Amino acid sequence: MPQILVIGPGAIGCAVGAALIEAGHDVIFCGRQPFARVCVHKAGEIAKTFPTRVVTSERDIAPADWALLCVKAHQVPSAAAWLRAAIDPRTKLAVLQNGVEHRERVEPFVPENTVIVPVVVELPVKRTAPGEVVWHRIALLTVGGDLAGKEFCELFTNSFVTASATDDLVTVAWKKLCLNAPGGAILALTGQPMRVFRKPGIPDVARAILRECVAVGRAEGAKLDDGLIDRQMEAFMRQGPDEGNSMYADRMAGRELEWEARNAVIMRKGALHGIPTPVSAALVPLLAALSP
Numbered sequence: 116m117p118q119i120l121v122i123g124p125g126a127i128g129c130a131v132g133a134a135l136i137e138a139g140h141d142v143i144f145c146g147r148q149p150f151a152r153v154c155v156h157k158a159g160e161i162a163k164t165f166p167t168r169v170v171t172s173e174r175d176i177a178p179a180d181w182a183l184l185c186v187k188a189h190q191v192p193s194a195a196a197w198l199r200a201a202i203d204p205r206t207k208l209a210v211l212q213n214g215v216e217h218r219e220r221v222e223p224f225v226p227e228n229t230v231i232v233p234v235v236v237e238l239p240v241k242r243t244a245p246g247e248v249v250w251h252r253i254a255l256l257t258v259g260g261d262l263a264g265k266e267f268c269e270l271f272t273n274s275f276v277t278a279s280a281t282d283d284l285v286t287v288a289w290k291k292l293c294l295n296a297p298g299g300a301i302l303a304l305t306g307q308p309m310r311v312f313r314k315p316g317i318p319d320v321a322r323a324i325l326r327e328c329v330a331v332g333r334a335e336g337a338k339l340d341d342g343l344i345d346r347q348m349e350a351f352m353r354q355g356p357d358e359g360n361s362m363y364a365d366r367m368a369g370r371e372l373e374w375e376a377r378n379a380v381i382m383r384k385g386a387l388h389g390i391p392t393p394v395s396a397a398l399v400p401l402l403a404a405l406s407p
């Protein structure tokens with residue numbers, strides 16, 4: 116049975132860790148606060164509760180077969196000590212985060228030959244208390260189609276999470292960024308839930324961010340078709356007026372925002388390809404200025 120360390124037992128860490136326990140694996144949560152059990156709720160279903168092992172110091176772990184990094188993108192440097200303690204030559208590191216730079220983000224903190232598995236996460240989940248989460252709609256993790264990716268998928272057999280491998284993770288990751296870049300920035304900056312998309316001019320801002328995201332994503336090799344922007348806008352407009360997203364929740368809670376991984380990335384990668392991104396360039400300092 117593979118031993119698995121989940122670093123960052125927040126919304127995603129708890130949901131994914133619970134799925135791994137359900138699948139029969141030996142899981143240790145590595146976090147900043149202890150909790151006795153992990154409990155996963157979904158509307159209309161019986162909650163799944165599992166006893167857990169949680170450690171709050173990297174001195175209490177040894178390298179494992181798998182480490183799953185589930186901290187927010189900007190929290191990776193603060194998790195460096197966990198990564199040092201969790202990884203030896205046999206360890207595979209899965210990075211479960213938004214954005215398109217999973218590898219670049221962790222490489223400075225792990226030994227050179229570490230096998231890194233970037234994971235695109237489609238699992239809308241909210242943490243309601245330490246160890247306790249509520250998820251809805253979809254629980255899908257997508258990884259690359261190499262051997263480590265396939266091994267990652269196997270970990271989730273017999274669990275409520277579906278993990279699947281693709282030969283085109285670049286496209287999957289940029290499509291996810293097309294959701295995250297406009298949705299996160301607009302809700303965080305306005306301090307309003309999805310109802311703000313019905314206000315004059317807001318869909319135009321969203322479309323402008325999307326156009327930049329699609330242009331840069333295509334230059335990075337993502338296959339983003341011409342209809343994607345309309346489909347993404349329709350999806351935004353279908354969302355309930357009171358729905359939020361994680362950048363909105365972080366803004367409301369006064370926490371640091373993931374703007375670097377979701378918005379600045381469009382500017383940075385656009386500059387590499389000579390693609391102008393004036394809308395992202397205007398939004399990024401505003402988002403950065405919201406940081407506590």
Ligand SMILES: NC(=O)c1ccc[n+]([C@@H]2O[C@H](COP(=O)([O-])OP(=O)(O)OC[C@H]3O[C@@H](n4cnc5c(N)ncnc54)[C@H](OP(=O)(O)O)[C@@H]3O)[C@@H](O)[C@H]2O)c1
Pocket residue numbers: 122123124125126127128145146147148185186187188190193194195197211212213236237238239240241242361373
């Ligand atoms: N939630 C979603 O619906 C969702 C969906 C798709 C993708 N994602 C992405 O998944 C990633 C994780 O998001 P999330 O929503 O799970 O975030 P989250 O709920 O804020 O969880 C992050 C966890 O990491 C912990 N942490 C932070 N720094 C740490 C450190 N140095 N050492 C140990 N633990 C540390 C936090 O501890 P504290 O509890 O002490 O803060 C928290 O438990 C993000 O990239 C996000 O964009 C999220």
